[in-house]
Amino acid sequence: MRELTTGPRVLLKRLRELMAEALEPQVRLDRIVNEIAKNMVAEVCSFYVLRTDGVLELYATVGLNPQAVHLAQLRLGQGLVGTIAATARALNLTDAQSHPAFAYLPETGEEAYNSFLGVPVLRAGRTLGVLVVQNRTKRAYRDDEVEALETTAMVLAEIIATGDGTRLARAGIELDLGRSMSFTAGGYNDGVGLGHVVLHEPRIVVNNLFNEDSEAEIKRLEDAIGSLRLSIDDMLSRREVAAEGEHREVLEAYRMFAHDRGWERRLEEAIHNGLTAEAAVEKVQSDTRARMVHLTDPYIRERLSDFDDLANRLLRQLMGRDAKTVAESLVKDAIIVARSMGAAELLDYPRERLRGVVLEDGAATSHVVIVARAMGIPVVGQAKGVVSMAENNDAIIVDGDAGIVHLRPQSDVEAAYAEKVRFRARRQKLYQELRDKPSVTLDGENVALFMNGGLLVDLPQLEASGAVGIGLFRTELQFMIASTFPKAEQQEKLYRSVLEAAGDKPVTFRTLDIGGDKVLPYFRSTGQEENPAMGWRAIRLTLDRPGLFRTQLRALLKASGGRELRMMLPMVTEVAEVKAAREIIDREVNHLSKFDYQLPSKVKLGAMIEVPSLLWQMGELMDAVDFVSVGSNDLFQFLMAVDRGNSLIADRFDQLSPAFLRVLRHIVESSLRHDTPVTLCGEMAGRPLMAMTLIGLGFRSISMSAATIGPVKAMLGALDASKLNKLLQGELDKHNDAHSLRELLLKFAQDNDIPL
Incomplete structure (x- = not known):
């Protein structure tokens, strides 16, 4: 009787010799199935390869009719071979023809064989084909024989995956290794990117398969x-x-x-x-x-x-490989594919070479998505299985608008997306022509278009976009990409760089807004919160940790020496919080003045309206601050009790609902009554239809991502704000049980030739 380890080792030794020989791919396959049959004392050995059309084609055999090679075919899931490919599980049968999945192919002449052992040919978890041995006698193959065939199948997988694979493909037939795949996932940041896969954690290619000892x-x-x-x-x-x-x-x-x-x-x-x-x-x-x-x-x-x-x-x-990402030698049109990654890791890649990000995990509010959004990179998340199906340098398309990933796209799909990218480029050229023109409506209303930022990579976009300033600088992003709390000197350096880049344009710094979905790995609260979105976060956290707050305030005050400093408090729920923050600010101003630091020429303090409780404190709030900003995302979320991260209800409510628009109108009217400037920051401001609605409600200052300023400015030039205001006032004043005014507003834009 054979020693259990002798057969497989002898077979692998012979396969190694065959792989080293200069043979044509088909000849090599024919020789391999002969060696397997001889080693396993099998009367039949057959190798089926999976094609891109989901068909398993017989590519080599010994024992079956040789005329059946390339003619015998089974669909994925059809017959014993198709079942193995579909399930990625071996089948070891003493009487193959009695199995319910057995499918007879007359061209093969396999009806004479009873025992059957088939194993999937796998690489990186993907099924590339099926390897089968058969005998006339009814017998169950031993465990060591199953293991030997699985090991041999691994060698065949390497043959398909390397140069031999493309040479094996016949005219008009493509092997599954290059099969086009699409993943419907979540669109986390708008935009379209065409490029090539860069695996964030590159798959380690094992070239040395056979051992000597x-x-x-x-x-x-x-x-x-x-x-x-x-x-x-x-x-x-x-x-x-x-x-x-x-x-x-x-x-x-x-x-x-x-x-x-x-x-x-x-x-x-x-x-x-x-x-x-x-x-x-x-x-x-x-x-x-x-x-x-x-x-x-x-x-x-x-x-x-x-x-x-x-x-x-x-x-x-x-x-002996280093686990760190290798950003050098990056392709010029890189699309990063990862299970998950940190925000700082994304910044390790050269921005000029990035075309998109695809994540298997992550959420729209995860740190890396926030940073990618700030960098203007299309992002798709929850694309399950994409990492195992992708190889470095595979062609890939990321559609952040629709939340779709096309891996190894077919030529017609690639051509359609290439045209889409060209169309977007033509529109961007039009927007560039509008950059230095004033943002004025058709009826002469001036509208200030600010940009949102949070990282140094955002700053060049201030000039390129034509924004009049930075309406929201998210200071927490510096904390989110760091491994420890940024020191006061680091914070001051960042704030000074922002102000220098802005020149004479205003910058509004939002004080630290962490907690909720913005978790710092190096900072933990005292316990687990059941509802972190409404828990210990933003102004609540910084007032409870005054040392943290004072460090940031001191950095902002020092960086703004000689010019106006605009600070905005996030997540304010009552005016008492504004007064408590102002007291801390005043103490820091007094402290720095004692040491002869150059102080800001003026300090303006604002508050974000994100919590509905402020809607009943508008008078007191306007008296306590120099300006207000509406955080439309959180205000809508809290007002309508809708978690934007919950896919089951994310589309249930519409920000153009009459209820929410009435709230926004109330804020605008309050700001006018108290002569307190108001700006809206949030996704609403960057979507032309919604921005049009905001102008119709009376907003004259909105802040958005730099990439959306062009489309909004193009819309403004065709908008008669007073005409839209009359339409909206009439709709909001009357009894209105409509779910949304979206259709009405779309019709208004269409009737008045307003580009959206």
Whole structure:
């Protein structure tokens, strides 16, 4: 009887020799199936390759009718071979023809064979084909034979994935490796990007598949797993890892997998069968992913992500690779594809080469999305499975408008999107021509168009967009991309750079707005909040941590020496908070004056109207501040009790609803009565239809992302504000049970030739 390890090792040795020979791809395949049949004492060995059209085509066989090669075909899910490809699971049958999935192909002549063993050909969790052995006698193949065939299938996967794959494809037929795929996900930032995939955590390519010394490879594996376990234990023991919470849960999952004896045993078996330690890790990882990727249970899928990360860490240990992202040698049209990534990691990539970001995880409010939005990069999130299906340098299209990703798009799709990009470029050229022209409505109303910012990368857009200033500078972004609290000197340097870049244009700094969905990894509250959006955040947090607030105020005051400083308080719920903040500001001014620092020529304090309680304190609020800004996103969320991050209800309410428009009108009327300037900051301001509505309500100052200033200015030039005001006043004054005024406003724009 054969020794259990002899067969697979002999087979792999022969396959290594075949791969080293200068052979035509088809000849190599024919020789390989012959070697497999001989080694496993099988009367039939067949290799099916998955095409882009979802058809499995017989590419090589020994034992079946040789005329059936390239003629015998099965759809994905059809027959035993199609079932293996669809499920990514092996089938070991003593009587193949009695299996309910059996499909008879007369051209093959396989009716004479009873026992059947088929395994999927996998690479990075993707099924590329199916490898089959058959015998006339009814027998169950042994576990070591199944393992040997799976190991051999891994070698075939490399053949398909490398140069031989493209040479194997026949005229008019493409193999599945280059199949076009589309992912419908979430559009987190508008825009369209065409480019090539850059995997944020590049997949480690294992080139050395065959081992020379199994015991030496086992020792390498044991050392790498030992180092991996120590590194995980070290991370868990660090002070910054809380005793509870998601971060710790992820690391605990890593530790569980790292100590899983079953996982280690499968790795050792693959090495005993002739693979190197790293090839064994890749094989087991690919097998596990292929089996689990079809499961719908979100918890299991999350654990799969943990397992992938752990396996990649082990591969890096074995191959001596640095885990850091390599931003050098980046393609000029890079679209970053990642499971998740931090905001600071995105800033490591050269901005001029970025065309988009695709995330498997993340939310519209995650830090990296906020930074990408500030950089004007299209973002699509929740694109499940895209990382395992993508390879570096694959062509890819990101449609942030529709929330769609096209991986390896077909030529007609690429052409359609290329035209869309050209159209957007032509529109941008039109907007550039409007840059230096005044933003005035058709009936002579001046409207101040400000831009929102938060990072140094935003500053060049101030001049390029034609904005009259920065209406909202989100100071928290500096904190969100840092690994520790930015020191006072760092904050002062940033604020000074912003003011210098703005020149004589005004800048409104919003004081630190953290908490809620803006969590700093190095700053933890005292406990878990059930509803963080309405919890300890923004002005509440900074008033409770006056040391943090004073450090920022001092940096702002020093940076603004000799010029006007405009500060805005976020998430104000009562006027008492404004008065408490002003007292702290006054104390800081007095403190700095004692040490002869140059102080701002004037300090103006404003408040953001984001909480409905302020709507009944408008008089007191206007008396307590120098200006107000409407945070339309949060105000709408709190007023209508709609969580914008909840996909089940995100589209349920419309910001053009009569109820919300009445609230906005009330704010404008209050500002006019008290002679207090009002600006609206938020997504509403950057959408031409909504911006048109705001002007019709009486807003004369709005702040938006730099990219949307051009479209809004183009709209303004065709708008008769007084005419729209009359229409809106009439609609809002009468009994109105409409869900939204959107259709009415669209008709007004259409009737008056207003570009949207």
